[in-house]
Amino acid sequence: MKRLMFVLYSLEFVLFYVWEVMHSNLRVAYDAITPDHHARPGIVAIPLRVQSDLEILLLANLISMTPGTLSLDISTDRSTLYVHAMFLDDPEEMRREIIEKMEGRVLRLLRG
Amino acid sequence: MIEWIAAGLALLGAVLVLIAGLGILRFPDLYTRMHAATKASSLGMSLLLLAVALRNPEAMVWMKVLCGILFLFLTAPIAAHLLGRAAYVHKVPLWEGSVADEIAGNYSDDHTVLRGVARQSGTDNLSNTQG
C-alpha cells in the first residue's frame, strides 16, 4: 500500500513538474517579448522543514525550474533557502506559496 | 506525419531558445537574466532532443535523448545556483526596481558562512548567528 502511494505521488510529482516547467516558460516568454518590464524581482528567505540532501536537492531543483523563482543559496546551517523571485508582490505570500505547494509536495513524496 | 511533428517540436524548441536569448538581452539585471537562461534554454533543448528521438525511434537514440534531458534538468539549477551565489558574493547589484533583498547582511564577512533566518520549531535563530 505504501509503495503504491509512493508510485502515485511520484507520478503526480512528475506531472506537476512538467506542468510547472511549461507554465514557467510561458511566463518568461511573455515578459521577454512584451516591450515593458512587468518584473518586480527580489530575494526572499524561505525557512525550511526539509532536512536531508535529497529533499533539499529536489526542492531547490523544483524551485529553480518553476515560474519566476530561482534558488540562489542555502544557509550554512541548512535552515533557510534564499530564493530569487521575478514577480514578487508580497514576500509573505511567496513564502507561503513555496512552503505549501512545493515543500509540501516534496515532503509528501519522500516521507509518505 | 511523424516527421512533421518532429519538425514542429524542433521549431518550438528553437523558439524557446530564441526567447532565452531575448530574455538574456532584455531583462534588467543578472538575476532576472538567469531566469530566462536556465528555464527557457533547458526546455528548448529538451524539445529539440525529443524531436530527434521521434524521428529516429531506436532504443539507443531514445536512451541518449532521455539521458540528455535528465542531465539538462539536473544541472541547469545547479549552474544557476553557483553563478547566482558567485555573482551575489561578487556584489553584482540587483536591479533598482527590486522589491526585497532578504539575503542582505546574512553573509559573513569572508562569505564562507551564510546565516539562516529559521523560525520553525527547534532551531532558534539567535543560537546560530555566529560569524
Place this chain on the structure above:
Amino acid sequence: MMIATFLLLAAAMALTVIRLLRGPSLPDRVVALDLLGFIVAGMITAAALFADQPGLLDIVLVFTILGFFSTVAFARYLEKRRFDDD
C-alpha cells in the same frame, strides 16, 4: 521548417553574443557564454534531426556536459577571485 529552425537559433545566438560583448559584469558574460553553449548544442541537435544523422547526438551530450562543467569552473573562479579586484 529546417531553415526557420536554424534562423531562430542564429537569431538567439546573435542576441546572446550582444549580451556577451556588453557585459556589464563578468558573471553576466558567463551566463551569456553558458547560453551560447546551449545554442550551439541546439544547432547540432537540429542538424542531427534534419540531416537524419542521430550519431550527432553524442556530440550534443558531450557539449552539454562540457558547458555545465565550464560554468561550474567559472563560478568557482569568480568566487575565489572576489578579493583581488573591482
